[in-house]
Amino acid sequence: MQYTANTLEHQWMPFTANKDFKESPRLVLKGEGVYLWDHKGGKILDGSSGLFCCALGHGRSEIADAVHQQLLTLDYTAPFQLGQPGSFELASRIAKLTPDEINHIFFVNSGSESIDTALKIAMAYHRARGEGQRTRFVSRERAYHGVNIGGVSLSGMVKNRETFSGVMPNVVCMRHTWMEENRFVKGQPEHGAELAEDLQRFVDTYGGSTIAACFVEPIAGSTGCLVPPKGYLERLRQICDENGILLVFDEVITGFGRLGKPFAAQAFGVTPDIMTMAKAITNGAQPMGAVAVSDAIYDAIVNNAPEGAVELFHGYTFGGHPAACAAGLATQDIFERENLFDRAADLSEYFLDSVFELQDLDMVTDIRGYGLMAAIDVKQGAAPGARGTEIQKKLFWNGLHVKFTGDSGILAPPFISDKSHIDELCAALRKTLEEIRD
């Protein structure tokens, strides 16, 4: 495959060192199964399912065909005051996967939009019940909830928030759940449930009746697969219940089988009030996200509005786009037909065992993992993140794509991977980490 260079100058790339990238680009021209092909013809194993999206692997013709057919049948229709069958069908399919109490789905176009939508739904819910004074939100250090203003306000990552903070000042952050004593623990750590008491301290300090919602990623994904300590999510649920606070699980990465169950809610046995999702909802083939809410929230907002009036003044021109819904339905068909949530669960032990074998490497300071997701922390280099960036680039040219955040590499192979792909992934990691000099 040939790539004829044109200028790279005009596109301002997201979350990328633009000057550096344009001097030495890494372009992906093709994807099939668990592999990608770069512009020099190299074959690359996709160790992070793109950005945690492509659980079914790349180039699924069923999804492409469904999108093509949908665009020929109905390419677009206004989603306000009009509907199209695909979005209702997809909502029902997703509601079957969510916990019993969660049956209402609002479509958006990304994870970031799902977070801002969840924030607004939480506020609308409290206001509908005469508790509009609940304007404070609780989040967590090392949280990533996307890049829209609401999500950035919830962010627990300094670089993501320092330039933009202050727009939504009513956010307080609990401590993150990384603990020295939990280093190299596979699955849920024993220590750390007490970190959930930070929420109780906010209740004691600010008053539980001022807090609208507590947002957490059940596993903090983008900052390095921080698996919740045993009892931690349960305790958050309890404090929320005692104080009328909504519990929101950001399942943008953990949703759709990544943890071997449909959602983290089922994997950890804790049911939130709201769940946000995106990424694997369409296998990454079309931009889409969704917010799933409990019956209680939907009923409170919808039943409180005057007869015939719009209940929630919120929505996106492209929300529930016909092509995205077609991709979503085809994706759900494949998840079911190929039994892929179970396959992810079955592969988990081999995957985690293999990744944890890398702990003998000098460069590795911690490994965590759950389901088909793991993170490897490497020794910091000249500056935070410098070594992570160096490793990510070297890995690419050594035939492996891994998403790095700072000095943490986050592994999330497609569910269709088999053991040989896991071996290949770990071998490429070992080779590259051995090449890095302290």
Ligand SMILES: Cc1ncc(COP(=O)(O)O)c(C=O)c1O
């Ligand atoms: C937990 C979580 N929430 C939200 C987002 C934002 O999603 P998007 O990039 O689709 O806006 C991400 C993206 O990685 C995420 O991991």
